Amino acid sequence: MKFYNLKDGTQLVDFQTAVRTGLGRDQGLFFPKKIQPLDNIEELLELSVHERNFQLLKPFVASNLNDQQLADIIEKTFAFPAKLVGINKSDEADTEYCLELFHGPTLAFKDFGANFMANCLSSFDLDAESASKKITILTATSGDTGAAVAEAFYGLDNIQVVILFPKGKISDLQQKMFTTLGGNIHTLAVEGSFDDCQQLVKQSFDHPELVEAIGLNSANSINISRLLAQVCYYFDGFSQLPKSKRDQVVIAIPSGNFGNLCAAIIARTLGLPIKRFVAATNVNDTVPRYLQTGDWAPKATIATISNAMDVSKPNNWPRIEYLMESGQFPASDLSGVAVDEIKTAETLKEIYAQGYLSEPHAAVAYCGLKQTLSEDETGIFLGTAHPAKFQETVEEILDMDISLPPELAQCITKQDLSKFIDADFSQLESFLYQL
Numbered sequence: 001m002k003f004y005n006l007k008d009g010t011q012l013v014d015f016q017t018a019v020r021t022g023l024g025r026d027q028g029l030f031f032p033k034k035i036q037p038l039d040n041i042e043e044l045l046e047l048s049v050h051e052r053n054f055q056l057l058k059p060f061v062a063s064n065l066n067d068q069q070l071a072d073i074i075e076k077t078f079a080f081p082a083k084l085v086g087i088n089k090s091d092e093a094d095t096e097y098c099l100e101l102f103h104g105p106t107l108a109f110k111d112f113g114a115n116f117m118a119n120c121l122s123s124f125d126l127d128a129e130s131a132s133k134k135i136t137i138l139t140a141t142s143g144d145t146g147a148a149v150a151e152a153f154y155g156l157d158n159i160q161v162v163i164l165f166p167k168g169k170i171s172d173l174q175q176k177m178f179t180t181l182g183g184n185i186h187t188l189a190v191e192g193s194f195d196d197c198q199q200l201v202k203q204s205f206d207h208p209e210l211v212e213a214i215g216l217n218s219a220n221s222i223n224i225s226r227l228l229a230q231v232c233y234y235f236d237g238f239s240q241l242p243k244s245k246r247d248q249v250v251i252a253i254p255s256g257n258f259g260n261l262c263a264a265i266i267a268r269t270l271g272l273p274i275k276r277f278v279a280a281t282n283v284n285d286t287v288p289r290y291l292q293t294g295d296w297a298p299k300a301t302i303a304t305i306s307n308a309m310d311v312s313k314p315n316n317w318p319r320i321e322y323l324m325e326s327g328q329f330p331a332s333d334l335s336g337v338a339v340d341e342i343k344t345a346e347t348l349k350e351i352y353a354q355g356y357l358s359e360p361h362a363a364v365a366y367c368g369l370k371q372t373l374s375e376d377e378t379g380i381f382l383g384t385a386h387p388a389k390f391q392e393t394v395e396e397i398l399d400m401d402i403s404l405p406p407e408l409a410q411c412i413t414k415q416d417l418s419k420f421i422d423a424d425f426s427q428l429e430s431f432l433y434q435l
Helices: 015-021 039-048 047-063 067-077 110-123 144-151 174-180 194-205 208-214 226-238 259-270 288-295 317-325 341-353 362-372 385-399 427-435
Strands: 003-005 008-013 083-085 098-100 135-140 161-168 187-191 251-254 276-281 334-338 378-383 419-422
Touching: 003 039, 003 427, 008 015, 008 161, 008 251, 015 110, 015 226, 039 047, 039 226, 047 067, 067 110, 098 226, 098 362, 110 144, 135 144, 144 161, 144 174, 144 317, 161 194, 161 427, 174 187, 174 385, 187 427, 194 427, 208 427, 226 259, 251 259, 251 362, 259 276, 259 317, 259 378, 276 288, 276 362, 317 341, 334 341, 334 362, 341 362, 341 385, 362 378, 362 385, 419 427
Parallel strands: 098 378, 135 161, 161 187, 187 419, 251 276, 251 378, 276 334
Antiparallel strands: 003 008, 083 098
């Protein structure tokens, strides 16, 4: 399979090049021109997770990874589960489920994509010159990407990782998970929003000399490898549903940079019989407004308690729009819902009253799901991060204490090693050249 630059259709690359390059010319995203539906969905859903993921991913990566390499990558990447958990504890039969994606090493869904990317880079057949060439991973985070990327790439030979995050706008525990490692992990607190961090990453790719000198790549969801790994857990979650509930499934996705929704739509395009999707955002509601009015009008980013979704200019939307415009996914099967802070807190309490402990991002998704779900439908909302990563917020809203899992407890007292820069490309460029 080849991957096209959505901004420059003349740039056509294989999987390895797409992963190692990150962004195409003119800051274009790489994406398959046509996703071929699979004809054995029922059989796939009966396979083990590793067997199914092998079948799902092989068409996308076969040009660069042989069967044994792919099998090894899958075993390493999907070493932790995605769990489908019913939350209607008072009902005889569950009608609403949370797909828990936070059972990996950094307690967030980003672990799947970050580990897949790192394992792919380590497995590519490279000539001696390329193998010895420096690689610099530059990524922006609104919360969870930073920890997942840091964990996946920490200690890898010849790879430097630079993580940009908006100063003071992510939770302390999220921050400590990636700013305390040191070594080949470098963290920069940026005076600005996540959108400013994201723009700095894009600007870096517009400077060919810099790209060549440091071997620039990105581990944001602009990298196609991240999205492909995320496709797999939609099949996994669906396979855990009783067969009697698989024909009217609605999935609500907490959406910031829209990589998770893009992966879900790829899963649907491959043939997973999801009825429709709800893109749930906080008050940074560019996409819900666009779906309602057709007017793309990003506003200044607003800080919220669902901080990982504080994104006004989502990078992955062009991929979703391409799938709609190319006729591979009907726009009518996607709706958008924006949830304000008061409603987020109320919904978190509502979920907890049913006996399920959640966090603000999942609460946004559950609120969007409840607004649209009919009686004959089965609803799934995504739990993208462990509630303890937002300990202070959750404890305040629910008036309770949350114990920290070991992954968080071990980093809370460590020193933050971040440096500080303005949202100024020249400052970032100088830092990158000094690595």
